[in-house]
Amino acid sequence: MSILIVEDEPKLVALMRDYLSLEGYPVHCLGNGLEVVPWVRAHSPRLILLDLMLPGRDGLDICRELRSFSAVPIIMITARVEEVDRLLGLDLGADDYICKPFSPREVVARVKAILRRSPHLETVAQARIEIDESRYSAAFDGVPLDLTPVELRLLNTFARAPGRVFSRDQLLDKLYTDHRVVTDRTVDSHIRNLRRKLAQACPAEDPIQSLYGVGYKLEL
Template structure:
């Protein structure tokens, strides 16, 4: 099944937004364009896109704040776009959860290439990734190799966060920000306990495999081999 969820382009320069849109459509992607930062979170809540191209400087709410808000409830891939080269270190240094960045001016072909690269690493919205893992966040259901996983809502959010970005390393703080949307104060060892329980349930469904890998002193990443 072809995933028809759009690539969301958030850019307030109409000509640049149209250029990216045209190249992405030519590459076979559905698109949606917004030009105000305040519109992004409601749009994503209404229909999660496949990926977001998010400009740093936006009216209403800047891209950094938008990215931070999105990461409180969504693991959708995000590529930040900036014309301010001095912001690159900041983009990379802050734990905002962006997956990549592009500096203006850029070639629209580069944008398409970056989009393709990230989507190759990410499942097609998990609900349509049937080879092994399926997650329905609305119904709080998950299965692996056809076996229903008995997960708590928090474990399901944790699995969804990890599985949407296979191979990406998440720190404990990043995972805590995703699974506790109310930003309650908890120790970073809390996530270790949830990971331990989640790992046990996954490994019961796929004996001999270890989908969640620990990187000492860094965090966790998810990888599930194709069937």
């Protein structure tokens, strides 16, 4: 469960690696964008520091693909300070961004802040939600859930990143693998059905919460 640094500037890589290692984090470094997705699939890092401009493949494209199968926290690193790049990076699923030049202490502080938000929630979610994607089955607190494939993917998305808010557009991207054209209100319908089925397993709770005008999140 190392921290993955994806950056092609050797001096910057060495600086971030040294500071994070001193804090006790195992660190792995990659310098080519084409190497990132295969490495993440094979090793499941704890967090990724991802540069925007990379040889082989750019950071936004990498972030987009990572979010199709992983909820690993991603901090984008960029020297391009235009607001559109920042917003686009976060819209694709990045958890934070840092603009160059930056202090290595700032990187350590951002990493610690994100990791503080996630470990407990992830443990709780994994303990209460069981999902077997190969069998299209799921259970909540040991109670089997009769879910459609889309509802299963929706629950899996929430369970991989408890506490994180997903917009309707982000959820739509994860629900339909054939890129069909549907309205964002389709998500509301699936959320409503999933809530109804979860209520049968935990009638006193409403784990999926809505934030008006923003999206949905899982809170346990």
